[in-house]
Structures are given as structure tokens and as C-alpha cells.
Amino acid sequence: MKVMVDSATMLRRNFRHTMRNPLALFNAIVMPIVLMFLMVYILGDAFDVGVDYADYATPGLIMTTICYGISPTATAVNSDMTSGFVNRLRVMDVSRAALLNAHVIATMLRSLVAIAFVVGVAFLMGFRPSAGLPEWLGAIGLVVLTVVAIGWLTVAFGLAAKTPESAGLAAVPLMLLPFLSSAFVPADKMGPGARQFAEHQPFTSIIETLRGLLTGTPSAGSAITAIAWCAGLASIGYVWARVSFTKRV
Amino acid sequence: MVDAMNGSAIAASGLRKAYKDKVVVDGIDLDVRAGTIFALLGPNGAGKTTTVNVLTTLLAPDAGKVVVAGHDGATETRAVRAAIGVTGQFASVDDLLTGEENLLLMADLLHLPKDRGRRVAGRLLDRFDLVEAAGKPAVSYSGGMRRKLDLAMTLVGKPQIIFLDEPTTGLDPRSRRTMWEIIRELVADGTTIFLTTQYLEEADQLADRIAVLDRGRLVAEGTAAELKRRVPGSHVRLRFAHRPALDLAARILPESTRDDEELTLRVPGDGGVRSLRALLERLDAHSVEAEELSVHTPDLDDVFLALTGHASKEVNAR
Numbered sequence: 001m002k003v004m005v006d007s008a009t010m011l012r013r014n015f016r017h018t019m020r021n022p023l024a025l026f027n028a029i030v031m032p033i034v035l036m037f038l039m040v041y042i043l044g045d046a047f048d049v050g051v052d053y054a055d056y057a058t059p060g061l062i063m064t065t066i067c068y069g070i071s072p073t074a075t076a077v078n079s080d081m082t083s084g085f086v087n088r089l090r091v092m093d094v095s096r097a098a099l100l101n102a103h104v105i106a107t108m109l110r111s112l113v114a115i116a117f118v119v120g121v122a123f124l125m126g127f128r129p130s131a132g133l134p135e136w137l138g139a140i141g142l143v144v145l146t147v148v149a150i151g152w153l154t155v156a157f158g159l160a161a162k163t164p165e166s167a168g169l170a171a172v173p174l175m176l177l178p179f180l181s182s183a184f185v186p187a188d189k190m191g192p193g194a195r196q197f198a199e200h201q202p203f204t205s206i207i208e209t210l211r212g213l214l215t216g217t218p219s220a221g222s223a224i225t226a227i228a229w230c231a232g233l234a235s236i237g238y239v240w241a242r243v244s245f246t247k248r249v
Numbered sequence: 250m251v252d253a254m255n256g257s258a259i260a261a262s263g264l265r266k267a268y269k270d271k272v273v274v275d276g277i278d279l280d281v282r283a284g285t286i287f288a289l290l291g292p293n294g295a296g297k298t299t300t301v302n303v304l305t306t307l308l309a310p311d312a313g314k315v316v317v318a319g320h321d322g323a324t325e326t327r328a329v330r331a332a333i334g335v336t337g338q339f340a341s342v343d344d345l346l347t348g349e350e351n352l353l354l355m356a357d358l359l360h361l362p363k364d365r366g367r368r369v370a371g372r373l374l375d376r377f378d379l380v381e382a383a384g385k386p387a388v389s390y391s392g393g394m395r396r397k398l399d400l401a402m403t404l405v406g407k408p409q410i411i412f413l414d415e416p417t418t419g420l421d422p423r424s425r426r427t428m429w430e431i432i433r434e435l436v437a438d439g440t441t442i443f444l445t446t447q448y449l450e451e452a453d454q455l456a457d458r459i460a461v462l463d464r465g466r467l468v469a470e471g472t473a474a475e476l477k478r479r480v481p482g483s484h485v486r487l488r489f490a491h492r493p494a495l496d497l498a499a500r501i502l503p504e505s506t507r508d509d510e511e512l513t514l515r516v517p518g519d520g521g522v523r524s525l526r527a528l529l530e531r532l533d534a535h536s537v538e539a540e541e542l543s544v545h546t547p548d549l550d551d552v553f554l555a556l557t558g559h560a561s562k563e564v565n566a567r
Binding site: 085 | 334337339354357358360386402403
């Protein structure tokens, strides 16, 4: 009960932060849209993906949007830690999970808003999904699961980093990971090494599942792999974050 | 909730804390009476913040026992936390929130009813002269205002014991005086204050008792007057151009101590205008001229030198 009340209090604080510093949200929306223009209008025609490129790339862009939105979370978590704000909460006996929960939930809400914009623009650019209501719900569910997983990992990065700047940098690999997945080009068109990596990294299974749900036929196999990846990453992030949070003074 | 037997607000015995093989707190015993100000005086790196972290339940000591407000720091952590307020070395205010929102955030986290939280926040803003700035984000506050807001946030929970880790480090003299006034008012209301400081003057101005911390050990404890008796007093330092002048001056001023290498004399005295004039007149009468004159009043370095036999900077450099 206390953890819910305290998490809600901290979430109100995160909400105010986002309102006062709209640049974080703005970046999370604009960067993926710029990337989408680049991919669909400039590079996309050069890729032979077998379907309309907007349809192919949109699921990948959803993933990219999630990754672009997390850097402010890592920075914010770290500055709470290094500024002494967390120590203040500790001696107040506030629920230990509240602050971290709030960061993850805020990240999720920010990502969902950004994704809504990105998908909206995708429609304008020719994205024509074949998904019905159940597929859409499935896609939204997977997106939420993915953000939670990446959100907890990011919070853990933020806690582990020494300074807010290095925390922000910790998010960079996550921003690059979509390019080494099937987000924009099918993995089987990549060179050796990159191809094996792309085929087996978590983002590919998530993106393939989204792609199946939105524009094709969902495959149970990739869905199970995707969910397993999300659950695994979320657990690692959660445990790592809670341990760092308790340990570090 | 203070231990009625001995009126002790904070009691610690045999505290030890090491990080890997570096011992930061090395067997500290403390006893702080309820309703008093206790100052832990020491240079950077002496172990002040670690001591505060152990006393406030943020860190578990490797050895030793802490009793705060009558509760065991190891087993009754909650009760200890309910009784204390902590203001850290760096003002831990939320920069993006306004002063008022920062206070209301604390009220919410303490689960105060909404209207009571607002009343408490309003009173604190008023008391700390932050009413005008209440609606502005804390990022726009000056250093002094941030410290005041930080302390106000600590006070939302009405703690009986307040820990202040270097409350005035980095503040301008005026803000420092304001902070001192606030601290005095808190004690007048019956709060116990445990503060750490690098400044002898601050401990002198505020504290009922002072403990001097050096490399994790307490090297002295007592009232300001007691400590000062152990510190060499003010002196005037005179430097001369050549040896004959130094020899002559040393004969004229038999109370002084000389340093042949530096060609200086150390003359005890308060450095006041009257005594300085008298000193210079004595030299003039014998036509001795000093190259350079400086007045030296005891500071933390002198306390350290007197109590530990090494300067506080050596600790810094470690």
C-alpha cells in the first residue's frame, strides 16, 4: 500500500519534470521521426524487403523510439543518486522501490506518447497495417513489456554510473542496437557476423513479432522468444537496480 | 523519546567503518546531550560524512553501536529514521521543482494530510524567508537559498534530532550568518543538532561541545573554550631583511620565538591595532625595520597542529 502511495507521489514529481523539461519528450518524438524520413524517403527505396518499406520499417521505428527515449531516464536516475536526493529519501523511510518504480513508469508513459506520434506520422507516410483489434492489443502489450524491460535496464545503468553524463552515455549502445537488428534491413541481407548477431539479439525477435502482429501473420515462435527476452531483461534490470540502489550511499 | 536516564540524544561507541582496506572511521565514541549543538570538526577526508552516514542509518558500521533518540541504529532503524532529519553536504533539493513543490513533496512522502502539508510548507517558506521564491524552480536559487530550502525540507517531518553535514560550506559570509541564526533557533525550540564543519569559527559560534576528528579518530573533545586553551594563541609574524636585524629584534622582543632560516620572529599577541602599534614602536625605538608583518589568528590548521602534530592539509593530501 505504502509502495503504491509513494510511487504515485514520485510519479507526480517525474511528471512535473517532464513538463518543465519538455526537451526530453521532444527529442524522443523528433529523433525517430527524422530517422523515419531518412529511412523511408531516402534510403528505403534502395532496400529490397519484399513489402512496402513504410510497412517494413514502422515496427523497427517503434523499437528505435523506445531506445531513443531512455537516455533522459538514465541521466535523471543518476542525478537523483549523486545529488543526495536518494539519501534524503532513505533517511525518511520512503518505500525503497517508489523512486525507481516512478522512473520506469514515467519512461513508459513518455515512450508511449512518442510512439503514438511516430505511428501517426508513419500512417501519413504510407504505413498500412493489416492488424485487427486483437493484433493491435497484442502489439501494444509487447511494446509495454519491452519498455518495462529496457526501462529497468536503463535505471540500473543510471544507478551504476558514476556521473549523470556517463549515465547518459550508457544508453548509447541501446540506441545503436536497433541498427544491428532486423529493424531497417532483414538480417539475412547483412554480412557474416552482423547477420548472426542480428538474428539472435533480443530486438530482432521483438521487432519480428511486432511486424507479424501489425502487417503480416503473427508467428508464435518469435512471440515466445520476444516475451522471454523481455522477461529476462526486465528481471536482470530490476534485480541489478534494486541491489545498486540498496548498496550505494 | 530521548533516553531519560542520561538525556543522551545520540550515543555511539566503538564505531568503525572501512572501505576495503582504508579505515575511514576508526573507533569513535560520541555522546550528544539532548537539546544541544554538537560539532564534529575536521578537514576534508577526516571521516565526517562517513560518521554522519553511520549515525543516520545510511551505512552499517563494521563494528560499534549507535543509539539515536533511544533507539538502536542497527535493529530499530525505522524508529531512528522517524526521529531524525538529515541535511547532506550538498543541498539535495529537486532543481526542477519549485521551493514550495519541494516542501510539498516531503509532506506527501511523510503521508501528511494535504491541508496540513500545505500549512507546514507555508510556515517553513515564511520562516526561511523564501515566500517570494516559493513559486520559482529551485535551480534558480542562490547557494544560500538552496541550503535554506534543503533544511526546510528536512524540517517538514519535525525531527527531534537534526544532522547537518557541513551546512555552510561554500556559502558567502552573510548566508552563513543566516544559517547560524536558523540553527540557533532550532536548538532554542528543543531540537538536538549534530553538525560537521571544517571551520573552527563555526564550531566556536554554535556548538556546546566540539569533537575534533582526524583520520577517523577523535583527537579531542570539549567546549570551545577548552579546545582553544590547547591551541597556540594569535601571534604577529615579522620577517627581516638580514640576520643582524633579526638578532637585534629578537633581543628587543624577548617573548618572541625566532626562525633563523626564514628570518622571522613570532610574537605572541592578539594582533589588535593597539598592540601592533606598541610592537612597532618598540622596534622603531631601536631603529629596527621589519620587511614584512602578518597577523596570524588561530584557525583549524592551528587546532590540528596543536592536537595532532600534523597540519590538516596533510590529511587532505592523503
